[in-house]
Amino acid sequence: MPAITFIHPDGKSERVETADGESAMQAATRLGLDGILAECGGNAMCATCHVYVDESWLARLPGMADDEDALLDGTASERLPNSRLSCQIKITPGLDGLVVKLPERQV
Amino acid sequence: MTASGSPASTGSAAVPHLDIDPFDMNFFADPYPTHQRLREAGPVVYLDKWNVYGVARYAEVHAVLNDPATFCSSRGVGLSDFKKETPWRPPSLILEADPPAHTRTRAVLSKVLSPTVMKQVRDRFAAAAEERVNALLDKRSFDAITDLAEAYPLSIFPDALGLKAEGREHLIPYASVVFNAFGPPNQLRQEAIARSTPHQAYVAEQCQRDNLAPGGFGACIHARVDAGEITATEAPLLVRSLLSAGLDTTVNGIGAAVYCLARFPDQWQRLRADLTLARNAFEEAVRFESPVQTFFRTTTREVELSGATIGEGEKVLMFLAAANRDPRRWDEPDSYDITRRTSGHVGFGSGIHMCVGQLVARLEGEVMLTALARRIAKIEITGEPKRRFNNTLRGLDSLPVTITPA
Structure with a gap:
């Protein structure tokens, strides 16, 4: 299964094995990773699973829908050009090795 | 295959039939043993009392919520099937609608209640919570439902909507009718609808553009008419959705959180030691108490769900509260733990x-619990809590408490 890496604001990194068809958010919450809240449970309604995607991976991610784009305007930590909601990043084999940074705050 | 009625003719012999009325006063008084019975009977059950299918385990509740093409909302999210009965009020354009119609109206309300908008109202909501706590500290002994769980949302939400000062006393009674009306034609529903005329008249009037203050959520909805996203006749009905679902739900959510924190002093102390837990303490109360207990869907086709065959046009009752305490999904489901990872609970649906x-509910809950925990050392229940009975909502009518300042 593809593995992805979350980098915490303090620089500590955690490598996470994903399960079949999971989103990056689902892998993180299943394993109890701090820094992803996912209050809405993955329905693209809350903006509390915000991540900064490593620039080298950005172009390989699935495109951004309008609702994700609008939610990112309201994130607790600043929105940057590489901001995404991790519930909208479904992990496919092509995303094995993906690296994302966690923001300081989710609420 | 019949559209409804005799379950024997629907070919679902494997589905256990239960003689349970989940809209009965005795059930409301203590639903937990019955929730367990419902979960343990099977993934899908049939309730002979109302001729409906039921799902009470997390996996099936989540599956039904996430397959709106099969389990539709446009035939009503209560027991009444809008295809066979005239709804008691014009149907909601969002709650009682399916895609694609739902997609458009939903986008409007999502925008009006977005994370960006929450950032704008946060300071105002937090200041009102501080004020409320000041008033409670003056009293020391009070009713945590009327003086806190109701008083706080009433002090901010109608203003945030842009409602006039007059007539606000209709808001909670109107919401109570709406949520009773999702239930079966029992006494609660019949009496609620019989009393509803003045509340309906008030709400219909307040939803009109001219009656909503500029800058409020209501005016923002009407502004989408100018942007061409909704029509002028749709806007008032979308404002009505906020009036129906935006107040009584948060009253019961905040009431649930205070009731939990008063009953479980160890959790109260954890919160006092770390105020950043306030938001999750509220979220966990929504899981634990599930202020919205149930909703129905109607099948649009014959469907197999966890081995059970459900015919077309059948009502399926989702026990959100039972799913939120399903041991298949949650560790120690019956304990209120403010550090629990609550993501995935279905207290707000899915x-x-x-x-x-x-987002409005969470913001209200977070700032209110933060204000309480910062200023109050102890909350003691000083009298018998009284339950408020409603076909859909779970909450208290009265919770006498005494607080000790920090």
């Missing part, structure tokens, strides 16, 4: 109809 006001 999928395309998940509560559009969830």
Whole structure:
């Protein structure tokens, strides 16, 4: 299964094995990773699973829908050009090795 | 295959039939043993009392919520099937609608209640919570439902909507009718609808553009008419959705949180030691108490769900509260733990109809619990809590408490 890496604001990194068809958010919450809240449970309604995607991976991610784009305007930590909601990043084999940074705050 | 009625003719012999009335006063008084019975009987059950299918385990509740094409909302999310009965009020354009119609109206309310908008109202909501706590500290002994769980949302939400000062006393009674009306034609529903005329008249009037103050959520909805996203006749009905679902739900949510924190002093002390837990303490109360207990869907086709065959046009009752305490999904489901990872609970629903006001609810809960925990050392229950009975909502009518200042 593809593995992805979350980098915490303090620089500590955690490598996470994903399960079949999971989103990056689902892998993180299943394993109890701090820094992803996912209050809405993955329905693209809350903006509390915000991540900064490593620039080298950005172009390989699935495109951004309008609702994700609008939610990112309201994130607790600043929105940057590489901001995404991790519930909208479904992990496919092509995303094995993906690296994302966690923001300081989710609420 | 019949559309409804005799379950024997629907070919679902494997589905256990239960003689349970989940809208009965005795059930409301203590639903937990019955929730367990419902979960343990099977993934899908049939309730002979109302001729409906039921799901009470997390997996099936989540599955039904997330398959709106099969389990639709446009035939009503209560027991009444809009295809066979005239709804008691014009149907909601968002709650009682399916895609694609739902997609358009949902987008409007999502925008009006977005994370960006929450940032704008946060300071105002937090200041009102501080004020409320000041008033409670002056009293020391009070009713945590009327003086806190109701008083706080009433002090901010109608203003945030842009409602006039007059007539606000209709808001909670109107919401109570709406949520009773999702139930079966029992005494609660019949009496609620019989009393509803003045509340309906008030609400219909307040939803009009001229009656909503500029800058409020209501005016923002009407502004989408100018942008061409909704029509002028749709806007008032979308404002009505906020009036129906935006107040009584948060009253019961905040009431649930205070009731939990008063009953479980160890959790109260954890919160006092770390105020950043306030938001999750509220979220966990929504899981634990599930202020919205149930919703129905109607099948649009014959469907197999966890081995059970359900015919077309059948009502399926989702026990959100039972799913939120399903041991298949939650560790120690019956304990209130403010550090629990609550993500995935269905207290706000799930999928395309998940509560559009969830961010408002969380904001109110977070700032209120933060203000309480900062200033109060102890909350003691000083009298017998009284339950408020409603076909859909779970909450208290009265919770006498005494607080000790920090």
